[in-house]
Amino acid sequence: MTKSIATAMVAALTAMTVYAGAGMLGGAADAAACAEAEGAECAAACPGDCDGDGAVRINELVLLVRVALDLEELSACAGSDRDADGSISIEELIAAVDGSLNGCPVVIEFTGFEADDVLALADDDLDGRDNDTPGSAAARQYIIDQIRGFAAGLDSGASGDDAYLQPFDRGTNVLGVIPGGELADEYVIVGAHYDHLGGCSGVCNGATDNAAGVAAVLAIGRSIAAIGTPPRRSVVLAFWDREEDGLLGSSYYVNNPPVPLADTIAYLNFDIQGANLLPSLRKFSFAVGAETGGDLLLDAVAEATARVDLDIRRLSQIFGQGRSDYVWFIRRQIPTVFFSDSTGPCYHTAADDVSVVDFDKLAQQSESGFHLTYMLTETDTPPSFAMAPLVVFPDATRVLDVIDAAVASDLDLFGPTDRAALLDFQSDLAAVVAEGEANFGDDDIGALAAGVAGVITNLSNVPCDGFLEP
């Protein structure tokens, strides 16, 4: 609290005393006067108890202080009663006055998660959201309806809902922007593909792949917008089409970017979220490729993921296997992180439905993504693209922890052949880790990448189950 605010507070409280001393807190005459007046006018007519009910309510108090300070903006910081307990504490009053003098206090809170996003996008009515179908159009409309209130369309040449659309060959990306403040010409892109397979063995609703990723991006957008003051940099919300046909929507975007790639400081990709590979891996998730933004991005990911009760492991980009929209951004040398639970037993089957979504996990992944997004919008020094080794020693230790957990609890979910392969990989990997970082070499890199690819393949043989908390 600065000195000038302290002085203003004293003036305000003195003014209140004067009003009270003059018998102006309440009374039928005041109530009658208030009936004729509204807002600041009302406060001027009868400061204090505007409605004459004998009590000074929060809004009345705020109006009173506003009149005393001759400030127009005080009630704009509507968070006066921040704990919503119906009364305003001295701290809350100070925050309201401080906000009116210095801008409303910024509250960084994750508020935007809606499980309904997944339910709506994975609904049977959308028929698996295959591109160029009525279900796909319905998914787009749903997304636009969600973001219209806080994000502008990225196509400034179009109007209405069309401004959110980026059509390409038999596909349409949905793009919105939350305009930044001081550095509005720099962008953080947060993206997820909204398309899925349509039919596979039945209707494939793609709940974790990738209605859940879309829900994460929507949650991040809502939460950024709810902060109240614009983020320093602009945030682009990107919903890609035709990912399932070969990452086509995101490819089109980087070849036809509505905002310059050179001013895009980071891309965050969410694909397959709220999914459990095995019962023992409920808390595990992966953040792939952060080394593309050097230590700055690696550290930011560590900080953001530490804010939730999940074990989100950083792994080098090779472990993403080039299987999602993030690849084009790395090729354009944009620092990129790919958040994924990896492909598991329900991958690309009709059983990837809302019943297997771990909503608590998804909410936490969204929250972690929000904190990372916000850090990137605000940071003085954005990450710059960095070349890194394909695989580093910490990848080996991080993967080994995951394998150890799976072997300890879930070995019987694998058939005999896959079980033997898993145990072989575990012992090979344990040997690599035991040899230490100094002895970590090219042969280990190949074995690690191949071993992980083998596990991912064998996970598709495990019976599909969400492995939700019993």
Ligand SMILES: [Zn+2]
């Ligand atoms: Zn997919």
